[in-house]
Amino acid sequence: MKTYLPPKFLVERDMDRCIRCKVCINQCSFDTHYYDEEDDQIQSIIGNCVGCHRCMTFCPTQAITIKKNQHQYRDNYNWRPEIIEDIIKQAETGGVILTGMGDDKGQTIYWDHLVLNASQVTNPSIDPLREPMELTTYLGSKPDKIELDGERNLKTLLPPQVKLDVPIMFAGMSYGAVSLQVQESLARAATEAGTLWDTGEGGLHPSLYKYKNNTTVQVASGRFGVHPKYLDVARVVEIKIGQGAKPGIGGHLPGEKVSAEVSSTRMIPMGTDALSPAPQHDIYSIEDLSQLVYALKEAVNYSKPISVKIAAVNNSAAIAVGMVKAGADIIVLDGLRGATGAAPKIIRDNVGIPIEMALASVDSRLRKEGIRNHASLVISGGIRNSGDVAKAIALGADAVYIGTAALIALGCRLCQQCHTGKCAWGICTTDPLLSKRINPDIGSRRLVNLLHAWSIELQEMMGGMGINALESLRGNRLQLRGIGLTDSELAVLGVRMAGD
Amino acid sequence: MEQLLTVKKGNSRTTKIDVEGVYYRDLNAQLRELSSKGIQNVQLLNVYGQRYIGTNLSQPMEIEISGTPGNDLGFLMNGSKITVYGNAQDGCGNTMDDGNIVIHGHAGDILGMSARGGKIFVRDDVGYRAGIHMKEYQDKKPIIVIGGTTQDFVGEYMGGGILIILGLNLSEEKTYRAKFVGTGMHGGVIYLRGKVEQYQLGKEVGIAELEEKDYRVLHDNVNEFASYFNLEPNKILEHQFIKLFPRWLRPYGRLYTY
Incomplete structure (x- = not known):
């Protein structure tokens, strides 16, 4: 069938600059x-370009510019180009549109409607470059009270805790x-920066x-890839119930990406779609969740925190209470804008709630129930910079995931x-040649740099507020104010209007 | 918890424990302790619903259970052998890595869920979704043999392993009732004694006659099954079997568009 889809991107090549070195040909995996x-x-088949900029970045003479195809449809606010083109695609294939990364639609990003406080006159701000600041975070269940013996040593047996030097972990x-x-790259960076990386659900390669x-x-x-050794090498074991990009449906690794090595780690045939069932079939209720939490606690002899991750949905607050009561030491909320390697686009863009709202309501509810200390609260899904991290902590998160x-x-x-497995940057692929484009020496350096920069920025913001330990910012919603929000939005966020 | 006695049996010792009213956590802690001491044979008496028996033992053990063990019996088990004189509940052999479970009775739902290796033999019937999402890789191949019948969704999402359903308690009039057999199956094989109608199968499942290599596998496993329950293997094997297999490697490969 002839496709009616117009090309998405145009490739402009300055022929005076082009030296016919063919780097662009070799770099493009599409x-x-x-x-x-x-x-x-050198010529280009523009319909193939996905706009990943790999060729542009590696062109030694900057001869290439990738531009959005500016062809104009007649203006129509309802029938926008993306909507028209999705229909064309489905009319030609009859398929569910699969996509990657997170929701890219225009739902309100509440981080952009929250602003942070700073000290002026009445209490001094702190200069983090010269004064001690602490970002240390302990993940794990905290007891209701502790007892000390005569020597002031801790008598209470603490549940397992994990120490993070920065409150930012790498998402599954x-x-x-x-x-x-x-x-x-993630594992090495996490090790160097004193934080955690997360294997996701595909098992752990022995290397x-x-x-x-x-x-x-x-x-x-x-x-x-779940077996005794896998749990043995873990610092935290995380039960994944749901994911922000696709709440209510299971993981989906398209067969194109199930290579020999992936097949061995996952224990499924090569080339088959690795499908995770929508529910965990041993969990149909909170009681069942508790059963798996304690099965895993038994399996690690109560030596590691057990985390439970859900997608942020309507009843997150009530579910979170159940999760904590089920024995979860850490609960993870993944919001509407959480990303994925493959999900039906319609689900990615339409199911779930913004993480800011879920975080605020879960934190408030757990406090009301008097069980907030029983579990750490981690959020993920669309954390873009250290400003988002600071706001998340102030709204009540213990730590965040970034993916x-x-x-x-x-x-x-x-x-x-x-989802195509053809990532030209060598990131989201299992192709052995493309994968080599990520050099873990350089990759881990870039990630450590990012965490380092965000840590300094976090300290700067905290110092500005006159706060020298992250613990004092946690759940400190007085440090936040809302702008451009309705009363009910402010009420859910538990934040006052700017100027109030 | 009373450790009744330790009996010497050949080179190994059997430790008998009465676990009536013992909390599962204490029971499993004691099993772990015995395992770390190198005890290889344990008999648990009066088991009433204690969960996770056989999980996280440092050395494989032989555990005989009298009574009714609770859910997730042998969860993530790595090589132990469990014999139950009674019925097993839900999640028996959940995510099991290696080992052997023999049930002299019925088993509940999700028997052998996501098993990666080892063998499970159930004398009677099992609940829903037995063998769901079983896996295999090279020599790691879980095997489940069910003497009776199963509920719906048996072998769902199956990605590997062998599931044998014998239906020994069925007759001309009483046939298999399970529906959605092997739905979503993309690996592994189900051998079924007797027959099922097409409408009972998942749409991804094909029916075939057994080949010689199938009969070899069947023969070995039915023999082992029969040996546990004092049955005559040849009488079981002389009956007609069918083989259920995944028709496609990617049952949902054409569901999506990019």
Whole structure:
């Protein structure tokens, strides 16, 4: 069938600059460029370009510019180009539109409607470059009270705790969704920065066992790669119930990405779609969740925190109470804008609630129930910079996960082709040649740099507020004010209007 | 918890424990302690619903259970052998890595869910979604043999392993009632004694006659099954079997568009 889809991007090549070196041809994994021998020119099939900028970035003479195809439809606010083109695609294939990365639609981003406080006159701000500041965070269940003996030593037996030097962890991205080189970059960066990375649900390659002190392992509905050794090397075990990009449906690793190595780690046939069932079939209720939480506690002999991750949905607050009562030591909320390696676009863009709202309501509800200390609260899904981190902590989070931000640090340009397995940046692929484009030496450096920069910025913001320990910012919503929000939005966020 | 006695049996010792009213956590802690001491044989008496028996033992053990063990029996088990004189509940052999479970009775739902290896033999019937999402890789291949029948969704999402359903308690009039058999299956194989109608199968499942290599696998496992329950293997094997297999490697490959 002839496709009616117009090309999304245009490739402009300055022929005076082009030296016919063919770097663009080699770098593009979507077969956009080719060499025309007769004319001694490089040409492009523009319909193939996904706008990932790989060729543009690596062109030694900056001869290439990728531009959005500016072809104009007649203006129509209702039938926008993306909507028209999705219909064309479905009319031609009859398929569910699969995509990668997070919701890119225009729902309100509440971080942009929250602003932070600073000290002026009445209490001094702190200069973090010269005075002690603390970002240390302990994840795990905290007891209601502690007892000391005569020597002032702790008598109470504490549940297992994990110490983070920065309150920013790398979100679960499975081996298969991303390459082993990406996971190694994350693992090494987490180790160097004193935080955790997360295996996602695809198991753990044995070459990464050595980063065990900084590894969270996931147990999801597909139970890929879950075995005693896997739990043994973990610092935290995370039960994945849901994911912000696709609440209510299971993981989906398209067969194109199930290579021999991925097949061995996941224990499924090569080339088959790795599908995780929508629910975990041993969890149909809070009581069942408790059963799996304690099964895993038994399996690690109560030595590691058990985390439970859900997508942020309507009843998150009530569910979170159940999760905490079910024995979760850490609960993770993944919001509407959480990303994925592959999800039906319609679900990614329409299901779930913004993380800011979920975080505020869960934190408030757990406080009301008097069980906020029983579990740490971690959020993910669209954390873009240290400002978002500071606001999340002030709204009540103990720590945040970053996924997309970490991938951007590695080179990702959000072209949303993760599900094709052809990532030209070598990130979201299992192709052995493409994967080599990520060098873990450089990748981990870039990630450590990012965490370092965000840490300094966090300290600057805290210092400005006159706060010298992250613990004092946590759940401190008085440090936040809302702008451009309705009364009911402010009420859910538990934040006052700017000027109030 | 009373450790009744330790009996010497050949080279190994059997430790008998009466666990009536013992909290599951204490029971499993004691099993772990015995395992770390190198005790290889344990008999648990009066088991009433204690969960996770056999999980996280440092050395494989042989555990005999009298009574009714609770959910997740042998969760993540890595090589132990469990024999239950009674019924097993839900989640028996959940995410099991290696080992052997023999149930002299019925088993509940999700038997052998996501198993990665090991064998499970159930004398009677099992609940819903037995063998769901079983996996295999090279020599790691879980095997489940069910003497009776199953409820719906048996072998759902199956990605590997072998599921054998014998239906020994069925007759001409009483046939398999399970529906959605093997739905979403993309690996592994189900051998079923007797027959099922097409409408009972998931749409991803094909029916075939057994080949010689299938009969070898069947023969070995039915023999082992029969040996546990004092049955005559040849009488079981002389009946007609069918083989259920995944018709496609990617059952949902054409569901999506990019």
